[in-house]
Amino acid sequence: MQYICEKNRMTNLIVGTVAFDAIETPYGKTDKIVGGAATYISLSASFFTDKLNLVSVVGGDFPQEAIQMLENHNVNTSGLQIKKNEKTFFWSGKYHNNMNSRDTIETQLNVLENFDPIVPKEFSESEFLMLGNLVPSVQQKVLDQMKKRPKLIVLDTMNFWMDNCWDDLIQALKEVDVLTINDEEAQQLSGEHSLVSAAKKIQKMGPKYLIIKKGEHGALLFEGKNKFFAPALPIENVFDPTGAGDSFAGGFIGYLSGQNEINFDKMKTAVIYGSVMASFCVEKFGTEKLTEISKKDVQQRAMEFVELSSFSL
Amino acid sequence: MQYICEKNRMTNLIVGTVAFDAIETPYGKTDKIVGGAATYISLSASFFTDKLNLVSVVGGDFPQEAIQMLENHNVNTSGLQIKKNEKTFFWSGKYHNNMNSRDTIETQLNVLENFDPIVPKEFSESEFLMLGNLVPSVQQKVLDQMKKRPKLIVLDTMNFWMDNCWDDLIQALKEVDVLTINDEEAQQLSGEHSLVSAAKKIQKMGPKYLIIKKGEHGALLFEGKNKFFAPALPIENVFDPTGAGDSFAGGFIGYLSGQNEINFDKMKTAVIYGSVMASFCVEKFGTEKLTEISKKDVQQRAMEFVELSSFSL
Numbered sequence: 001m002q003y004i005c006e007k008n009r010m011t012n013l014i015v016g017t018v019a020f021d022a023i024e025t026p027y028g029k030t031d032k033i034v035g036g037a038a039t040y041i042s043l044s045a046s047f048f049t050d051k052l053n054l055v056s057v058v059g060g061d062f063p064q065e066a067i068q069m070l071e072n073h074n075v076n077t078s079g080l081q082i083k084k085n086e087k088t089f090f091w092s093g094k095y096h097n098n099m100n101s102r103d104t105i106e107t108q109l110n111v112l113e114n115f116d117p118i119v120p121k122e123f124s125e126s127e128f129l130m131l132g133n134l135v136p137s138v139q140q141k142v143l144d145q146m147k148k149r150p151k152l153i154v155l156d157t158m159n160f161w162m163d164n165c166w167d168d169l170i171q172a173l174k175e176v177d178v179l180t181i182n183d184e185e186a187q188q189l190s191g192e193h194s195l196v197s198a199a200k201k202i203q204k205m206g207p208k209y210l211i212i213k214k215g216e217h218g219a220l221l222f223e224g225k226n227k228f229f230a231p232a233l234p235i236e237n238v239f240d241p242t243g244a245g246d247s248f249a250g251g252f253i254g255y256l257s258g259q260n261e262i263n264f265d266k267m268k269t270a271v272i273y274g275s276v277m278a279s280f281c282v283e284k285f286g287t288e289k290l291t292e293i294s295k296k297d298v299q300q301r302a303m304e305f306v307e308l309s310s311f312s313l
Numbered sequence: 314m315q316y317i318c319e320k321n322r323m324t325n326l327i328v329g330t331v332a333f334d335a336i337e338t339p340y341g342k343t344d345k346i347v348g349g350a351a352t353y354i355s356l357s358a359s360f361f362t363d364k365l366n367l368v369s370v371v372g373g374d375f376p377q378e379a380i381q382m383l384e385n386h387n388v389n390t391s392g393l394q395i396k397k398n399e400k401t402f403f404w405s406g407k408y409h410n411n412m413n414s415r416d417t418i419e420t421q422l423n424v425l426e427n428f429d430p431i432v433p434k435e436f437s438e439s440e441f442l443m444l445g446n447l448v449p450s451v452q453q454k455v456l457d458q459m460k461k462r463p464k465l466i467v468l469d470t471m472n473f474w475m476d477n478c479w480d481d482l483i484q485a486l487k488e489v490d491v492l493t494i495n496d497e498e499a500q501q502l503s504g505e506h507s508l509v510s511a512a513k514k515i516q517k518m519g520p521k522y523l524i525i526k527k528g529e530h531g532a533l534l535f536e537g538k539n540k541f542f543a544p545a546l547p548i549e550n551v552f553d554p555t556g557a558g559d560s561f562a563g564g565f566i567g568y569l570s571g572q573n574e575i576n577f578d579k580m581k582t583a584v585i586y587g588s589v590m591a592s593f594c595v596e597k598f599g600t601e602k603l604t605e606i607s608k609k610d611v612q613q614r615a616m617e618f619v620e621l622s623s624f625s626l
Contacts, residue, residue, distance in 0.1 A: 196548065234542070269626060307540075313619065
């Protein structure tokens, strides 16, 4: 269980939304539950490291217990701004039968509308930086506040920012080591249909590593001419895909922050641990599953991935 | 290069269409070229075995050179019926930009309309039987002519037969060891959305092994509680997906027929060799690539699959 090694563990700074979600899937429906990219990222990463710093914003309506829950998962929440007179970011969505597509029913930006991320001084030398899906200009503001260039910067984004904030996104990408997007977003960002061609172009935009998340079809990792295909665990009942991509990112960066070096082999393993965390996430609504499992469960599931993808010629 | 071992190689009987195709993809367009499931299956399998028996039908318009080409690839064509006064099965289709969907422009059944498969006596004890995509009742007629139960029966089918010949298909499935279909077909056949649930149901219909082909997303193999996920090689330019599934089947059964035993581990390797053959197939139009490559190319590409999917925890 190499990943539990406590030596040389480095500090992670996680920036992203902390939110309320209301979710409907063919399996059921939730009222407002705690969600948001940074929540999923932090919870997932907490299985690999106890050095987690969070920068985000919530409103006065955000429950203290939820903040305590993050603290209980090794998350330093001193960078979580609480805007007493405002409301927490809220998203509600409905998944279709195949779980591969969803409709947004409502988005209330609330505190996110004027979010000015403030990186506390003690966070500004974090060695690992995870920029969850946010307005690219907000991601840039975080980059600008880092006193020391982190050892690894991972950025997640989505088609919406490609449509609406292209220039800011392109600017931020220049500073990034790893970009995580889905296959359609890789095509949009590169203008290439083939993912191999897309990867080549995107790597010229800044990120040395590109991870293309394909949901139930697994994930692809590209670095130069190196390629790695991580399977997704076939799951009998995908209850709720919300947060799967963020859980992936959390497992990915959490694992890497415990390693002595970063290279393609470590990245491959990190993609597997990311896939492990995503596979747990979708088994229950919201963050429920992530708060139930143990490190042992994580390791056991990682072994299932070995079984799932190993063969000999 | 274990697969080149010549000992105990067993005989394959391949049944399926031998056809003319006219194909249009974003990369170009062909006139009538030689295609058909049994053609792709045979060519792919020929990299693994020289014991290939073909049962199919063509018209008087089918070129002798194409038959010779099959013979040159170790295919015994004495079970290929030639209907002098009829025409060969013809299909034309056009692939859309994403290559994942296609429109059939024209289908001329011709000789296929009244195809009565006759298994020559010397083929009726073949140890491996590959039933390519055909009317289920024709597949059944072949099963009925086998003197000895083959060691392994693989059946490929498609949604069209589920829509139109349900009962015949269900009947044939009872005798089959391995079924190869795509993900939507697995859902249709089982009535289950989850592929894990679909696999459970389908395995109760007869096939001990189920292979779900997902094109560019790889392939899944199920046997009881065992699962294996084979990646697809990310390819820069997919020129023509025609025949990829059949090339997969050919590599799969060809590899297995050279093995001393059949178990889940051998099946996993067979799925990889199937994926290797499919990855070659799509790189040029029709069967062109399959006729250009060598056994060494096959083995080198198999090593690429090892690279692509190997990791350590």
